[in-house]
Amino acid sequence: MTKAVMEAVDVAKILGHGAGQVQALRGVSLVLAGGELTLLMGPSGSGKTTLLSILGCILSPTSGAVRVCGQSTAGIQPEDMARLRREHVGFIFQSYHLFPTLTAIDNVRLALDVRGQASRSAIAKTKEALAAVGLSNKMKSFPRELSGGEQQRVAIARAIVGNPSAILADEPTSALDSENGQAIMKVLAQIAKDQARGVLVVTHDPRIFPFANRIVRIEDGRIVGEEKGRAGFN
Amino acid sequence: MSLIFKLSWRNLFHDRLRFVATVIGIVFSIVLVTVQMGLFLSFDRMVTTMIDHAPADLWIVPLGTKCFEDPSLVDERERFRALSINEVTQALPIVIGFAQWRLPSGGTTPVFIVSSDTRVGGLHPWNLVEGSLADLAVPGAVAIDQSYFDRLGTKGLGANAEIRDQKVEVTAVTKGIRAFTTTPYVFTSLDQARAYVGTPPNKATYFLVRLAPNANVEGVRSRLRTILSESEVLTPGEFRSRSRSFWLFGTGAGAALFAGALLGIIVGTVIVAQTLYSSTKDHLYEFATLRAIGSPGMYIHKVIIVQALLSAIIGFCMAAGIGLIIVDATAESALPLLMTPMMSVGLFLLTVVMCVLSSISAIVQVMRIDPAVVLMR
Numbered sequence: 001m002t003k004a005v006m007e008a009v010d011v012a013k014i015l016g017h018g019a020g021q022v023q024a025l026r027g028v029s030l031v032l033a034g035g036e037l038t039l040l041m042g043p044s045g046s047g048k049t050t051l052l053s054i055l056g057c058i059l060s061p062t063s064g065a066v067r068v069c070g071q072s073t074a075g076i077q078p079e080d081m082a083r084l085r086r087e088h089v090g091f092i093f094q095s096y097h098l099f100p101t102l103t104a105i106d107n108v109r110l111a112l113d114v115r116g117q118a119s120r121s122a123i124a125k126t127k128e129a130l131a132a133v134g135l136s137n138k139m140k141s142f143p144r145e146l147s148g149g150e151q152q153r154v155a156i157a158r159a160i161v162g163n164p165s166a167i168l169a170d171e172p173t174s175a176l177d178s179e180n181g182q183a184i185m186k187v188l189a190q191i192a193k194d195q196a197r198g199v200l201v202v203t204h205d206p207r208i209f210p211f212a213n214r215i216v217r218i219e220d221g222r223i224v225g226e227e228k229g230r231a232g233f234n
Numbered sequence: 235m236s237l238i239f240k241l242s243w244r245n246l247f248h249d250r251l252r253f254v255a256t257v258i259g260i261v262f263s264i265v266l267v268t269v270q271m272g273l274f275l276s277f278d279r280m281v282t283t284m285i286d287h288a289p290a291d292l293w294i295v296p297l298g299t300k301c302f303e304d305p306s307l308v309d310e311r312e313r314f315r316a317l318s319i320n321e322v323t324q325a326l327p328i329v330i331g332f333a334q335w336r337l338p339s340g341g342t343t344p345v346f347i348v349s350s351d352t353r354v355g356g357l358h359p360w361n362l363v364e365g366s367l368a369d370l371a372v373p374g375a376v377a378i379d380q381s382y383f384d385r386l387g388t389k390g391l392g393a394n395a396e397i398r399d400q401k402v403e404v405t406a407v408t409k410g411i412r413a414f415t416t417t418p419y420v421f422t423s424l425d426q427a428r429a430y431v432g433t434p435p436n437k438a439t440y441f442l443v444r445l446a447p448n449a450n451v452e453g454v455r456s457r458l459r460t461i462l463s464e465s466e467v468l469t470p471g472e473f474r475s476r477s478r479s480f481w482l483f484g485t486g487a488g489a490a491l492f493a494g495a496l497l498g499i500i501v502g503t504v505i506v507a508q509t510l511y512s513s514t515k516d517h518l519y520e521f522a523t524l525r526a527i528g529s530p531g532m533y534i535h536k537v538i539i540v541q542a543l544l545s546a547i548i549g550f551c552m553a554a555g556i557g558l559i560i561v562d563a564t565a566e567s568a569l570p571l572l573m574t575p576m577m578s579v580g581l582f583l584l585t586v587v588m589c590v591l592s593s594i595s596a597i598v599q600v601m602r603i604d605p606a607v608v609l610m611r
Contacts, residue, residue, distance in 0.1 A: 049609050049610070053609055058526060058606050078531075079531060083528065083530075085528035086530075090527075091526055091527055091608075093526075093608055093609065099244075100248075101241070101244035102237070110241075110524070110527075113236055113237040114529035115528070158527070
């Protein structure tokens with residue numbers, strides 16, 4: 001069995017206060033295993049992004065336990081949460097969140113820079129990451145000079161350059177056309193397969209089913225189903 | 235090399251209009267502080283300039299003298315008492331006081347007479363650009379500073395005027411001897427000074443005491459204090475300190491200058507804080523992204539502080555340039571601005587401190603960033 005890189009056990013999360021309080025998650029348990037691409041699917045407001053945020057150490061659960069590479073996140077301070085993200089998690093965002101004033105290579109290098117890696121080897125690693133997503137020829141381009149698909153590939157390079165144990169992607173294809181969406185999913189599937197990382201993709205785009213090893217369905221803050229994806233049968 | 239510098243630089247230049255506003259704020263603030271402190275330094279030198287240029291080991295001054303321009307009188311007997319001490323080689327009388335200078339065009343203007351007895355030494359005009367000290371020995375001769383030519387209605391050497399209905403002739407011209415009171419100094423012989431300000435021959439304003447080589451200044455001073463009943467004995471340092479504290483603080487002039495400088499610092503800090511705060515607000519999602527990808531809080535703080543430091547360096551360079559232009563433009567005026575290397579270093583440190591303090595509001599803002607916002611957008 002592949003090693004669990006992230007684990008949520010009976011996680012509940014209440015968002016907001018008073019009358020505006022919302023129970024976003026209700027006793028969710030999920031294991032993200034290395035070498036696997038998991039799709040987390042569900043309608044809007046089902047708790048997908050909240051679960052992703054908790055697994056990615058951005059939010060703390062109201063109750064339940066989360067372990068990232070064996071480390072519990074219970075009661076840890078924001079700086080320690082940031083350290084866990086830095087060491088173990090790579091994020092890919094729906095809106096890419098690239099720095100408009102930095103070139104592609106600098107956007108990717110930033111992920112190493114915040115880890116205190118500013119040497120020449122950091123530049124070499126950055127170039128490797130950009131090559132891995134097929135952007136060797138766009139290193140000096142600014143985000144405004146890149147297509148949506150290319151920008152998302154820069155974001156993927158930024159997520160993988162620090163060699164994290166888990167990649168968490170929030171609707172990575174929703175802003176892309178079908179062709180670019182397929183290309184991005186191929187890259188993510190390759191990352192999970194080749195590098196034995198756990199990849200969790202939040203989506204409600206059925207076109208990307210073929211790339212999943214596992215599909216987890218969530219509704220009203222509960223896991224309501226789990227099935228093997230097509231990639232899981234290969 | 236870390237990307238902190240690049241990110242800060244780009245953030246700063248991303249919105250050029252705001253960057254220009256930041257730099258203008260810093261320049262305005264530092265130029266204002268430079269002018270105030272430059273005037274303070276200039277005044278500080280002016281109020282002690284006579285004491286600085288008098289070759290005195292000790293000063294015998296009237297009781298309660300507040301500054302050099304305080305024209306009370308000491309009796310000549312004090313001088314003889316002082317000379318009775320072996321180590322005292324000279325006790326030179328100095329007479330000062332206000333007088334009216336009759337302008338060639340009619341009317342009068344006040345001047346400040348300073349006696350300069352070339353026969354016995356003592357307080358002489360310095361920085362002579364025309365004429366010589368010997369020329370002051372001629373009856374009716376005076377020395378004036380070239381920065382007061384217009385005030386005194388003269389064209390320099392050889393010009394004639396009247397003081398107390400007595401004809402005077404400018405026989406020497408100095409450069410850079412300016413008075414804090416803006417009343418022009420007029421150097422003349424001791425006898426003429428007495429006549430111009432109405433001081434009796436047995437009185438003087440000060441006695442400038444010179445001691446024998448290797449004399450114990452403190453010892454002589456103690457003995458002088460015991461034998462002089464109507465005067466005080468001051469070291470040049472004490473006299474300077476009294477003049478300074480009277481003119482710069484007793485009159486409120488120094489406090490006004492410091493208040494102006496403080497205002498400049500406050501205005502600069504507020505402007506820089508405001509622009510850094512709004513710049514941070516504009517880049518909030520970028521800072522949230524940094525936080526989401528695991529950036530330590532300190533990394534983000536450094537980005538903001540480097541922005542502040544870059545603003546400080548650019549703003550200071552421009553302010554220093556403007557400051558030097560003002561210093562140069564006022565160098566020959568009656569109110570010159572001074573800028574010393576020490577003051578420049580101090581102003582640079584002040585700019586840095588001001589900008590770093592200004593970044594606090596921006597840092598507080600990023601400390602509150604919830605990285606979850608990047609997942610909601």
